[in-house]
Structure formats: structure tokens, C-alpha cells
Amino acid sequence: MRTRMLSVRDYLLAGQYGQNAEHSLSWLQRYWRPIHCRRRYGIGPKFYALYDFAKLPEPQWPEFVIDEPYKTLLRRLSSNEQRLVTNDKRLFERHCRAHDLPSIRNLGVIASTPPGDLDNLPLIGDASALAGIFSSSTPALFFKLIDASHGRKAFSAERLGNGVRWLDRHGSIEELFAYCQQQAADESGWLIQPRIRNHHLLRPLMGGGAGVGTIRIVTVLRAQCYQVIGACLRIIVGDNAVDNFAHGASGNIAAAIDVDSGQMRAARGSRFRHWPVLENHDRHPQTAAPITGFTLPYWSETLALVERAHRSMSEVPTLGWDVAITDGGPVIIETNSTYDVDILQVTHQRGFKPVLAAALGCNW
Incomplete structure (x- = not known):
């Protein structure tokens, strides 16, 4: 029932957005077009809105790639x-x-269950080992989940005196290590890399x-x-x-x-x-x-x-x-x-x- 309600809500939102773009269409057409788009081309209301189909002629709709x-x-x-x-x-x-090929080097791994092949990377098992990764040459680190995509849960941490700043927190190395363990409890673990900066x-x-x-x-x-x-x-x-x-x-x-x-x-x-x-x-x-x-x-x-x-x-x-x-x-x-x-x-x-x-x- 919840899925159905969310689906109806999405179509209503797509039609409401269409009201702001499709000035030449009737009220019925604005709300019908997202439904027609799904039935004819398999493109749902959120992507109808994301790709601005409200402003595009229908012959261009099938030119868009559907991810799955x-x-x-x-x-x-x-x-x-x-x-x-x-x-x-x-x-x-x-x-x-x-x-x-220039890429970001891996410095270590934090994982409750060590991955099968660490590729000679150090397994960071406690806060003191994590402290050893920080150095004068790498005062800021980047943490990303081994198997994640789209930057899920990724964050950077910067050494400040005897403490560390990450996300909106400022704490000790021990607190940072505990945070990593907590966030990766049901994950494959963290890869630790030096944080880089844009040009x-x-x-x-x-x-x-x-x-x-x-x-x-x-x-x-x-x-x-x-x-x-x-x-x-x-x-x-x-x-x-x-x-x-x-x-x-x-x-x-x-x-x-x-x-x-x-x-x-x-x-x-x-x-x-x-x-x-x-x-x-x-x-x-x-x-x-x-x-x-x-x-x-x-x-x-x-x-x-x-x-x-x-x-x-x-x-x-x-x-x-x-x-x-x-x-x-x-x-x-x-x-x-x-x-x-x-x-x-x-x-x-x-x-x-x-x-x-x-x-x-x-x-x-």
C-alpha cells in the first residue's frame, strides 16, 4: 500500500511540475503525460521530471537511456x-x-573481517595504527567503503593538533576509529587514501x-x-x-x-x-x-x-x-x-x- 501511495504521489508531483512548464497543455494533459510516458516508454515520473520531459516533444523521449x-x-x-x-x-x-596511470594510492584498510586480498595494504586494527597513517605529508585522509558506489558514506578527516576533524565532528583518533567501525558494521570495510585537492x-x-x-x-x-x-x-x-x-x-x-x-x-x-x-x-x-x-x-x-x-x-x-x-x-x-x-x-x-x-x- 505504501509503495502504491508513493507511486501516486510521484505522478501527482510530475503533473504539478508540468503545470509550470507546459503552458500550452490542458490540466488533463499535464497529468496524463507522465502516465503515458511510463506506459509507452517505461520511464517513470521521477525521470520524467529529471529529464525535463515537460519541455521536450514526445519523439525525443525514447532517446533517453533507462539505467536498468x-x-x-x-x-x-x-x-x-x-x-x-x-x-x-x-x-x-x-x-x-x-x-x-595517475590514481589515488591506498594507504590501509579498516575492516572487522579482513578482505581476502589486502594487496600488501596494512590492516588498521586499532586507533594507534590509524594514527600512524596520518603524517606530515598526509595530514588529511579520505575514507570510502570498499564496495560502495556514488560516494555512499565517504568522508574526509583532517589532523588538527592532537585531535581530528571529520564531517561535523571534532574528536580524538580513538573516536574516529570507533566511528569507522560503527559505520562499517554491515559493510565490507573502509579504504583509506590521502585526501587530494582540486586544481x-x-x-x-x-x-x-x-x-x-x-x-x-x-x-x-x-x-x-x-x-x-x-x-x-x-x-x-x-x-x-x-x-x-x-x-x-x-x-x-x-x-x-x-x-x-x-x-x-x-x-x-x-x-x-x-x-x-x-x-x-x-x-x-x-x-x-x-x-x-x-x-x-x-x-x-x-x-x-x-x-x-x-x-x-x-x-x-x-x-x-x-x-x-x-x-x-x-x-x-x-x-x-x-x-x-x-x-x-x-x-x-x-x-x-x-x-x-x-x-x-x-x-x-
């Missing part, structure tokens, strides 16, 4: 063994080291905080023919520690990138967190730093790095890369073999199904 059918296709295009290096953060970091020109676009905004780049490599499908920059807003977009519910925004020039378009973000009502941002909502027309530093180097990285794992035909641009150049954060397309479609305001189908040589 697309992810099913991606799993068919490569085997579990071929995807293993992309799915395991420790194996991926090892692969990057072996192929001289100094990008920091005003990230609200001026310590969070790192990353670029999502989708690539296809088929029969040695390489293609960049699209790219966008995730932009941090507010007190968020990570840059995940979460269909606009995180409060963060994201901007399309012109692949040829590295220049950004206006960012897109949701006016509300409970429901996607998308609007443009020519400037960062906090710092007023210009977004539209901003050219990313090290863009040609970023494209070259991602191509070299994909060719090093050519058995996987398409990948979604997350790359951070630092003062020292681009750094690969991770790659995903079953990536989401929604953030590209939101930022570029068009469907990516035709270009992906052509590049992959298959339809779904």
Missing part, C-alpha cells in the same frame, strides 16, 4: 572476470600502478571547501576504435563532503563539458531535494564563481589519460570514468563498467541512447 535495461546490456558485453578490475577498488589501484582554479567552483569535484567521462573502445561519448563536471554545493549528484537530491549541481574544447555549459541542479525540478546555474550558487564558459585546466591531458587507461583494459567495451583535476594534473579516482547515464543526460539535456547504440553496435 542499459546496465543489463553492459553486463552482457563483458564477463565478470573482465570487469573484476573495475569492480574492486584495490585491484583497480594495483592496475593503475602497473600501467603508470586551484576549480576550488571556487566547489564552494571553497575541501570536497573534490570530479569529471564523469564515458568512453567506448570497440575493435580498437576509441570514442568519448560525453563528459560533465560534478560541482559541490553547501556542506556536502562528496560530489555525488543523486538525481539532484544531494543539492549538488553538474555541468556539461564540450569534449573538444573542455569548456563548460551552465550547470544543472534541482530546486528541491525531495523532487527533481531542474534549473540552470551560470555561476556557483555560493561563491558566484563563473561556470558557463569556464575552460577546464589540463583538459587535453585528461582526455589523453582516460584514453590510455581504457586501452589498458580493452576487454571492457565501455566505461564511465571519474577523474579529478589537481594542480599536478588529472588523477583517476575510479572507473565503472556498469555506469549510470542520467547525469550526462541531465547536463547535456538530451538522450544518449542513439549515440551509445551506434558506438556499441547494438540496441536494447
Whole structure:
């Protein structure tokens, strides 16, 4: 019953949003179109709103990728063994080291049950061992769950005198270690990495905080023919520690990138967190730093790095890369073999199904 009520609520919200955009349509049409979209194309009311279908003619709707059918296709295009290096953060970091690809090194693991292969990483079993990870060269650390995606539960911690600051807390090393144990009680454990910083020109676009905004780049490599499908920059807003977009519910925004020039378009973000009502941002909502027309530093180097990285794992035909641009150049954060397309479609305001189908040589 609760699921049905939520579903009805979603359709009502989609129709209510449509009332603000579809001035030429009748009241009945505004509320009927989200239902018709689901019945005809399998696209539910939340994605109807997320992709601004209220402003798009119906013939463009089927050009948008729906994540689950697309992810099913991606799993068919490569085997579990071929995807293993992309799915395991420790194996991926090892692969990057072996192929001289700039990436974030792993410093240690916190886990109640040690993973089978630690790859010579120290197992951090108590607060004193965690204190040993902090040093003058790495006074700030980044913690992310081994098997998580979309930055779930990820956070950074910074050494301040004899204490540590993380999230909205300030405590001891012992309290930080206890927090990690508590948060990972039902998880595979934490990977500990040095915290990096964005290029100094990008920091005003990230609200001026310590969070790192990353670029999502989708690539296809088929029969040695390489293609960049699209790219966008995730932009941090507010007190968020990570840059995940979460269909606009995180409060963060994201901007399309012109692949040829590295220049950004206006960012897109949701006016509300409970429901996607998308609007443009020519400037960062906090710092007023210009977004539209901003050219990313090290863009040609970023494209070259991602191509070299994909060719090093050519058995996987398409990948979604997350790359951070630092003062020292681009750094690969991770790659995903079953990536989401929604953030590209939101930022570029068009469907990516035709270009992906052509590049992959298959339809779904």
C-alpha cells in the first residue's frame, strides 16, 4: 500500500511540475503525460521530471537511456572476470600502478573481517595504527567503503593538533576509529587514501571547501576504435563532503563539458531535494564563481589519460570514468563498467541512447 501511495504521489508531483512548464497543455494533459510516458516508454515520473520531459516533444523521449535495461546490456558485453578490475577498488589501484596511470594510492584498510586480498595494504586494527597513517605529508585522509558506489558514506578527516576533524565532528583518533567501525558494521570495510585537492582554479567552483569535484567521462573502445561519448563536471554545493549528484537530491549541481574544447555549459541542479525540478546555474550558487564558459585546466591531458587507461583494459567495451583535476594534473579516482547515464543526460539535456547504440553496435 505504501509503495502504491508513493507511486501516486510521484505522478501527482510530475503533473504539478508540468503545470509550470507546459503552458500550452490542458490540466488533463499535464497529468496524463507522465502516465503515458511510463506506459509507452517505461520511464517513470521521477525521470520524467529529471529529464525535463515537460519541455521536450514526445519523439525525443525514447532517446533517453533507462539505467536498468542499459546496465543489463553492459553486463552482457563483458564477463565478470573482465570487469573484476573495475569492480574492486584495490585491484583497480594495483592496475593503475602497473600501467603508470595517475590514481589515488591506498594507504590501509579498516575492516572487522579482513578482505581476502589486502594487496600488501596494512590492516588498521586499532586507533594507534590509524594514527600512524596520518603524517606530515598526509595530514588529511579520505575514507570510502570498499564496495560502495556514488560516494555512499565517504568522508574526509583532517589532523588538527592532537585531535581530528571529520564531517561535523571534532574528536580524538580513538573516536574516529570507533566511528569507522560503527559505520562499517554491515559493510565490507573502509579504504583509506590521502585526501587530494582540486586544481586551484576549480576550488571556487566547489564552494571553497575541501570536497573534490570530479569529471564523469564515458568512453567506448570497440575493435580498437576509441570514442568519448560525453563528459560533465560534478560541482559541490553547501556542506556536502562528496560530489555525488543523486538525481539532484544531494543539492549538488553538474555541468556539461564540450569534449573538444573542455569548456563548460551552465550547470544543472534541482530546486528541491525531495523532487527533481531542474534549473540552470551560470555561476556557483555560493561563491558566484563563473561556470558557463569556464575552460577546464589540463583538459587535453585528461582526455589523453582516460584514453590510455581504457586501452589498458580493452576487454571492457565501455566505461564511465571519474577523474579529478589537481594542480599536478588529472588523477583517476575510479572507473565503472556498469555506469549510470542520467547525469550526462541531465547536463547535456538530451538522450544518449542513439549515440551509445551506434558506438556499441547494438540496441536494447
